[in-house]
Amino acid sequence: MSGLSGDSLPPPFTREAEGFIGYLSRERNRSIHTVRAYRGDLAEFASFAAERGIADLTEVDLSCLRAWLGSLDQHGLSRATIARRAATVRNFLAWATREGYLQDNPALRLKAPRRQNGLPDVLSESQLQPLLASTLEAALEGDPAALRSRAVLELLYGSGIRVGELVGLDIDDLDHDRRTVRVLGKGNKERTVPYGVPAAHALNDWLTRGRRLWIGPDSGTALFLGPRGRRLDQRQARSIVERLLASVDGTGARGPHALRHTAATHLLDGGADLRAVQELLGHQSLATTQLYTHVSVDRLRRSYEQAHPRA
Template sequence: MRERRGGNRPTLPFANESEGFIRYLERERNRSVHTVRAYQGDLENFAAFSASLGIATLAGLDLTCLRSWLGSLDQQGLSRATIARRAATVRNFLAWATREGHLAENPALRLKAPRRRNGLPDVLSVSQLEPLLAAAQDAAVGGDPQALRARALLELLYGSGIRVGELVGLDLDDLDHDRRMVRVLGKGNKERTVPYGVPAAQALNDWIGRGRTRWVKPDSGAALFLGPRGRRLDQRQARSVVERHLAGVDGTGATGPHALRHTAATHLLDGGADLRAVQELLGHRSLATTQLYTHVSVDRLRRSYEQAHPRA
């Protein structure tokens, strides 16, 4: 996996093996574009860390190196879920490399990552969300492309409940403006169509008509969301936008785009939406995954009851 940002940066360690693993994911495992992109980013992070230790080949890896890498991720303040995902990527990569004969022994067999917390996801209440979206709308009034894009991102993520990887992969023709529907490519390359509301439609129209036109370049293609240089917005940039806005919300531990997905699902169930309809909207394979949000709603109900009922 070679660096693609110009020719000044050196090739990362075990680049050929990493590229072979990515091809394996695409062609044999039929992983989605978003999943492959996540794997690629995780491997590049691991390779860069290995290079910092002077390790240039797979044969130079050992359990100590792998544990040091996980420790560095923890020191950076990454969540347990993120560290667990990156560890899983490297374990899968090294298992593949061993099967393919690139490694004599797999150094990741005894690698353990921190377990994900099983607590309920943090969600925003309606009273927290409305000022957030109102502030984004006010900031966009002047027509600044950054503000227009931020408002469209927030409104679409909450209005549709789609994943951030699905959002950055959207093209202009994925939007059905008349019916207010968006076509997304989810996990496992499964396509689904998701509705979005009037505020999201207005925000998208403003971004496309007044913001995107100022950043679009001849090589921008059909990407819906762009950066200032005209390139397709990536997940890291989208997360940064959302986290910056959520940082101003008091009384919540919600962070990142997934918090808006959690919030959308919880608000739908609070409002009486059918569980299977929410499953379809979110693109969950299993109904059990969607049922997590019923627990969130019950937990919110219990807290409200304890705070408000005189005989609680």
């Protein structure tokens, strides 16, 4: 597994933000994926602050924070994503206040939308199969972006791993003979996850025909790269999946996590043991995995009500 990497955070509060990132990594022992997510959220907030003419962290106030959350909502981000980004900035500003960079914490009265607790949207097999077939057809042309898109989609669905886990993968995390991938999950816990034959073919095509065309001095051993040869980041991966899922009619499933939900639901629908799915997904609590049994029952109920004459 690679260490934490990323470009320098943009102004106007680069020094403070980099200090906070170092605190998360060294003192709080946060995972590589968690620290990358914090870095991305802070970079986005810093860019927004700069656009508003803010030149220093001390100029950030409650009105700026509220305007930032409003801009996220206008861009169509989900409540869960907005809530996560707000939590990142709250934690950052609380740390900055403790460290003496701020006299008062402007985020104390900041309210973000609560996460919705509804059942996750999943794709049916009839919705997913044409999408997988279309990515295979596009990859046959040999375009690196198409080869990468196919490999990302097949691996996310074929293994059920998180997007943060996906972008953190290195080439040697793959065991091609056993068709397994070594994943560093939440809390720096490592697990080994199997993937299927279609994902194996997609990964092999990406490695032999696509990745080599984008290799650069910053590539290292990263499994997935961008066109400039740097490790694929979470925002890029989300964009790839959201673009692909946008072409699927009749579903609200969007983003990489929808593929994780879909993989878990399809496994349980196919008769997989709940504890095996828990281990596959890397859930600490079985109760988290049990959510997907409710998804399966909900789908069964809808099918029953639509099809049974006595429903």
